Amino acid sequence: MNEPHWISAVFSPTGGTAAVAKAVTGGMGQVVDLSHPVPETPVPDNAVLLAAAPVFGGRIPAVALERLAALKGSGPAVVLAVYGNRAWEDALLELKDALTAGGFQVVAAAAFVAQHSIAPTIAQGRPDSADLEQAAAFGRAVLDKLAGPDSLSPVSVPGNVPYKDWKGVPFHPAAGESCISCAVCAARCPVGAIPTGQPNQTDPDRCITCMRCVSVCPRGARTIPAPALQATTAMLEEKAGTPRQPELFL
Structure with missing residues (x-):
């Protein structure tokens, strides 16, 4: 593959996912903001599609997947899931399956931690400088893979089918x-x-x-209503209190 360039499709309501995605690409290439409806957009084969989304309850938000489907292509793609330090569960597999079904060839994947959007005391300050350095190194490793003999070899990621049943949180801002x-x-x-x-x-x-x-x-x-915030924070302090590190798949 000659001189690939990045196209990032990013759903990042509070900015954590966007920060990691920008580090992966070095801030290079086109960014498609999935927080708005997206017109059908062709992705050329000499581009690398980075699909980045936060993890909600172990899954990718349905709206992000719906808008991601507007990007059309058959070239290489990378999936990035960003979660609030609890678990990313089926999110990477769900993203990979969505892009594969759309014709892309998913060659790499990564899961990174960001400050929890509901309970900001969980993973506070993430992604930090070490996270962003690892994200940048991951992006360089992707480009190295694409320059090698097994450039389009598919990546394998953990996850289950059917995906985790997630009905959303029962409270709202x-x-x-x-x-x-x-x-x-x-x-x-x-x-x-x-x-x-x-x-x-x-x-x-x-x-x-x-x-x-x-x-x-x-x-x-x-x-968030105070009782719901307090209960969520207490649950996460028990289940997600130990800092987790990025997980990379190439």
Whole structure:
């Protein structure tokens, strides 16, 4: 494969996934933002598609997979799952299967840790400089593989089929009294769960608790209900308190 270049398709509601993806590619190439609907986009065979998404309950958010399907091609691809230090379970396999079904040849995969989007005391400050250095080294290793004799050999990743059953978390961010109805959250919500005319509301049937609205609110007016946050944090402190390291598959 001659002079490959990166095309990154990234779903990153709170920025952790985007930070790791940028490190993998060295900030090079085109970025397709999966937080918005994506028109059908051809990916040339001399490009390397990096598909990057966060892990929600051991799975890839359905909206990310739906928008990723708009990218069409048959060349090499890399899958990247970013999780909040608990477990990534079937996420890499789900991403790999989705791209393989779309015609891509998945040659590498990686799972990285980022600060938990709901409980920010878990994996606080991740990805850190060491994570980003490993991500950059992984990106270079991918390009080295593509320059070698087994450039398109498929990667094997752990996971189970059927994938883990995940119905989402039973709570959603809510606006507090400090909300000034600026509607930044409504404009940035990846799934249209916040009405533009009533940005202090949340549609529970659409909301995927991705936490973007919490992260972008200029007044910190959107939060998870305190009892749910406390219970989630306590559970994660027990199950995800020990820092985990990146896992790479080539």
